[in-house]
Amino acid sequence: MTPVEFAYLAGWRAVRALPRPAAAALFRAAADQAYRRRGPGTLRLAGNLRRVVGPDLPESGLEDLVRRGLRSYARYWLDxxxxxxxxxxxxxxxxxxxxxxxxxxxxxxxxxxVVALPHSGNWDAAGAWVAANGWPIATVMERLKPEGVFERFVGFRRRLGMEILPTHGGARAPFEVLAERLAAGYLVPLLADRDLSARGVEVRFFGGRARMPAGPALLAVRTGAPLYVAALWYDPAGPRGRLTGPLEVPAADTGPLDQRVRTLTQRIADHLAEGIAQRPEDWHMLQRVWIDEPGISAGTPGSAAGSAGPAGAGPGTPGAPSMSEPA
Incomplete structure (x- = not known):
């Protein structure tokens, strides 16, 4: 067992053994320590949140937002x-x-x-809620090293009632399986606010250029399934969410497939931005998002229509696989 795998296993066992107030205090202290250390993840979160709130928020206000953001992220892991x-x-x-x-x-x-989600609030609690309601649910999860951590997360989510497909290495392409699941009446939630594949759709996001996965839009266009965008956040009582949609899907006579997917992905990005802007402290994005930052190459965007292969999306912390998208 690797040290990373051991740490996650210890977390699952130890945190459940502690009274919630004691565990919450421990995780909050860890978040505050991360804020004081100013590591790469904290600095990245600060940069991302500055994009969200704009230049007018004083630096002291941004610092308070970052501190609350790290506490919200710690609360996610506690839950x-x-x-x-x-x-x-x-x-x-x-x-x-x-x-x-x-x-x-x-x-x-x-x-x-299909539900497009941000890395906000607690998307695992949302998925567990769906399964607890007795609704069939299938999603995709990024495959990260070490393999033992990935397998533990797969087992954890499957025990909650979710069908989990790996982004790569499975028997079939996840897009094909998800299309079949939609036809069978499944709910398919996909994290959609960041793309790692360099094949995603370029969108305008908080005034900058970013890439987002084509998967949610492509599934809706090809299957006819309703497409929603979720806002996720925390309030004092627990994780919360709000649906927008179903979104209007461009008709076949409005243009070629890749154009329709790009149009719909921009609509997803706009609604994701609305939800994030309302609760920026609960957006757990500790990784790069925008491709117009210094040192980031935009590359050559791939065709949305031809990008049905798997692509991963990180959760904002190394070694912690997240529900992803079949971009």
Whole structure:
């Protein structure tokens, strides 16, 4: 067992053994220490949040936002480590979603739905809530090293009731499997605010150039499944969410497939930005997002229509696989 794998295993076991107030204090102290150390992740978070809030927020205000952002990220990990000990009823009670009735109608009708998510709030709690409601759910997870950590995260999410597909190394391309699952009435949530493949769709995001995965839009265009965008955040009582949609999908007679996917991906980006701007402290993005920063090459964007292969998306911390997207 590698040290990283041991650390995650210890986290899952130790945190569940502690009373929640004691565990929360421990994680909050760790977040404050990370803030004081000013490591690469903290500095990246500060840069990303500056993009969100703009130049007018004083530096003292940004620093307070970064501190709260790290505490929110620590709260995410605290909740993740404690999720396996929660009952089905508790998982349903822990998370609240504005727009729940929209998904309930889709699931009842058996038509499936795609939900584009940000790295905000607690997306694992949202997925556990879906499964606890008895709705079939399938998603994609980035495959990172060490393999033992990846396998533990796969097992953790599968025990919560999610079907997990690896971004690569599986028997079939994840896009094909997700399209089949949508046809069978599954909910498919995909993290959609950052693309690592260099094949993503270029969008305008908080006034800058960024890439986002084509997967959510491409699935909606090709399958006809309704597409929603979620805002995720924390309030004092727990993780919360809100759905926007279903988004209008460009009709086939409005242009070629790649153009329609790009148009729809920009709509996703706009709605993601709205949710992040309302609760920037809960956006857990400790990695680069924008391609117009110094030293970042835009490269040659790939065709959205031809990018149905797997691509990974990181969660903002090394070694912690996140639900990703089939870009």
């Amino acid at each position: 993740v480590f404690r999720l396996p000990s929660r009952s089905r009823e508790q998982l349903r009670d822990d998370f609240r979603l504005d727009g729940e009735e929209l998904l309930a109608a889709d699931m009842t009708a058996g038509r499936g739905a």
